[in-house]
Amino acid sequence: MQYHKPNWIKDHAIALGFWVGKYIARLPMPILLAAGKGIGMLSYYVAKKRRHIVERNIALCFPDLSKDAQTKLVQANFKALGMGIFETLAAWLKPEDQVKDLFIYEGLEHLEAVKSSGDGALLLTVHFCNLELGARAITLKTPFVAMYRQHKNRAYEERQFKMRTAQSQNEPVNRNEIRKTIKLLRQGKLLWYAPDQNYGGSDHVFVDFFGVKALMITATSQMAKVGKAKVLPYYCIREGHQYRVKILPALDHFPSESPMEDCERLNKMFESWIIEAPEQYLWAHRRFKTRPEGEKDLYE
Numbered sequence: 551m552q553y554h555k556p557n558w559i560k561d562h563a564i565a566l567g568f569w570v571g572k573y574i575a576r577l578p579m580p581i582l583l584a585a586g587k588g589i590g591m592l593s594y595y596v597a598k599k600r601r602h603i604v605e606r607n608i609a610l611c612f613p614d615l616s617k618d619a620q621t622k623l624v625q626a627n628f629k630a631l632g633m634g635i636f637e638t639l640a641a642w643l644k645p646e647d648q649v650k651d652l653f654i655y656e657g658l659e660h661l662e663a664v665k666s667s668g669d670g671a672l673l674l675t676v677h678f679c680n681l682e683l684g685a686r687a688i689t690l691k692t693p694f695v696a697m698y699r700q701h702k703n704r705a706y707e708e709r710q711f712k713m714r715t716a717q718s719q720n721e722p723v724n725r726n727e728i729r730k731t732i733k734l735l736r737q738g739k740l741l742w743y744a745p746d747q748n749y750g751g752s753d754h755v756f757v758d759f760f761g762v763k764a765l766m767i768t769a770t771s772q773m774a775k776v777g778k779a780k781v782l783p784y785y786c787i788r789e790g791h792q793y794r795v796k797i798l799p800a801l802d803h804f805p806s807e808s809p810m811e812d813c814e815r816l817n818k819m820f821e822s823w824i825i826e827a828p829e830q831y832l833w834a835h836r837r838f839k840t841r842p843e844g845e846k847d848l849y850e
Contacts, residue, residue, distance in 0.1 A: 561705040568709050574636070575643035579652060579791045582636035590632025594625055600834050604628070606849055607833040611760035626829035627679075633788070634679030634832075641682035642713040646690070653687045654789070657797035660782060664800055665692060670735030670779040671800065672770065675786075676746040676820050677832040680793060684786030685742055686717055687795045693719035694740040697731060700724055725749070728769070735777030745770050746820055748839045756842050757813045760821060765840040771805035771812040785823045788830055796823075 574582070594601060604627055608620050615623065640649060664671045673694055675684060688694060696714050700707055714722045720739075723730050731741055749767050756763045774781050780800040787794050805812050824831045838848045 564705045571639045572643050575639040583633050586633030586636045587629040590629040594628040603836055603849060604833045607837060610762050623829055627833050630679040630830045631834060637680045637683040641686040650690055652793055654792055654794045660797045660799045661691060664780055664782050668738050670738050670777055671740050671782045672773060672779055673740055673742045674781050674783045675744050676823060677744055678786060678830050679832055680786055680788055683793060687786060689717045694742050695720040695734055696722040696742040697725045698722050731773055732777045735779040747835055748837055755810045755813050757817050759817050762838055763842055764838055766813045768809035771809045774805050787827045
């Protein structure tokens with residue numbers, strides 16, 4: 551991967567941000583979340599391009615909502631985005647004794663069943679704004695290997711890599727390193743993976759996501775099949791100042807013979823999670839950026 555050219559000001563700003571973040575992360579969660587809400591609402595008025603993306607996604611996925619209801623959902627989502635900044639700080643930098651009581655677990659027996667089997671498994675989740683904190687919740691129960699997308703800024707990437715390695719007790723792997731992920735799965739490792747974004751690539755299909763055709767990579771099926779791995783779904787929802795971590799049973803009869811049907815199945819499952827707290831999902835991502843041939847850009 552090509553990194554951006556070094557920028558002295560930006561690189562030192564990142565270093566300063568992480569240094570300050572160590573101390574901010576120690577603040578009580580209610581204070582962090584309140585600050586996040588404020589930053590989120592400021593961003594709602596300032597970040598017009600990002601707001602347009604959120605507005606379009608909400609309008610496309612929730613067409614039955616009134617304009618007023620859509621606007622309220624967009625604003626709530628920006629608050630969640632702001633809180634997500636501090637949730638990430640908490641996930642990476644809060645000491646364990648301060649973070650462990652944030653989580654309420656459901657379905658830990660499903661995680662234990664997969665671990666006891668000795669099989670490798672994909673810890674399958676989606677991009678809620680509290681994504682990093684949801685991953686931290688799992689690290690308190692078991693080590694895993696995170697699959698992720700590298701950042702183009704080297705200074706940020708080095709710190710991101712260090713934080714994720716420390717929390718998951720394993721070095722993360724680039725999501726493009728498929729051979730390495732297959733090897734890890736066959737060794738019985740747990741791999742954290744979130745396939746719900748517009749990743750592009752050649753191995754993909756278009757399936758409905760809230761009634762809109764969305765590109766989805768078929769890598770989940772491929773890795774489960776070739777890696778002889780189970781697929782263990784889980785997600786994390788914020789409830790007040792705590793987080794409910796819901797771990798579901800490993801998927802039965804997955805993968806099937808049809809990657810298309812597998813992707814449809816996963817998207818329906820993801821939708822059921824998101825509908826529980828739609829304001830907490832990462833709508834700021836251009837989920838519908840890639841269109842089937844002949845379709846117009848949905849974000850123009």
